[in-house]
Structures are given as C-alpha cells and as structure tokens.
Amino acid sequence: MEVLRQSDPCYGSLAPKADRPSLHEVSYDPLTRWNVLAKSLAEPRGAKSLSHMEVLRQSDPCYGSLAPKADRPSLHEVSYDPLTRWNVLAKSLAEP
Numbered sequence: 001m002e003v004l005r006q007s008d009p010c011y012g013s014l015a016p017k018a019d020r021p022s023l024h025e026v027s028y029d030p031l032t033r034w035n036v037l038a039k040s041l042a043e044p045r046g047a048k049s050l051s052h053m054e055v056l057r058q059s060d061p062c063y064g065s066l067a068p069k070a071d072r073p074s075l076h077e078v079s080y081d082p083l084t085r086w087n088v089l090a091k092s093l094a095e096p
Contacts, residue, residue, distance in 0.1 A: 019027050026036050048056075071079050078088050 019029065027033055071081065078085055
C-alpha cells in the first residue's frame, strides 16, 4: 500500500475501461486500438505476398511435379523414365 500511496495512480488507471462493455470488444482509443489490432493483423511467418501467390497461380505446376515419384519406392532406386534414368546413370557411368 505504501508504494501505491507514493505513486498516486489516478482513478482511471485502476478502474475498468468505460468505453467498451465487454472484454472481447476493442477500445476506440487510437493507441489502445493499435496495440490490440496489430497482433491480429500481422501476417504469420512464411506468409506469401499477393504478388508471389499470383506468380504461383500463373505458373500452375501440375500435381505430378509436386508429388514424390511413384515409379520407385526408395531413394536409392533409379527411375524407369528414360530421361530421368539417363541423367542419374550418366553420373555413375562417366569415365575419368
């Protein structure tokens, strides 16, 4: 109580806010409103900008390019697709 007497807080700092009747409502005081709404308006980490999403929509990759290869069950196996097989085996068949 001694600290409260020395700091002498005004009555308004101890009383509940009178400009809104409930806790879920946001105050009309600009500074308070800014502090409360800034948390809800911030984009989450990793969020893509509108221009980035537009580029993704235009490039429109087919599902097969995003899904893992289905023609082999393991990473150590080589695909039967001729072009992929050529690219993978060319590294191991190259002579020094």
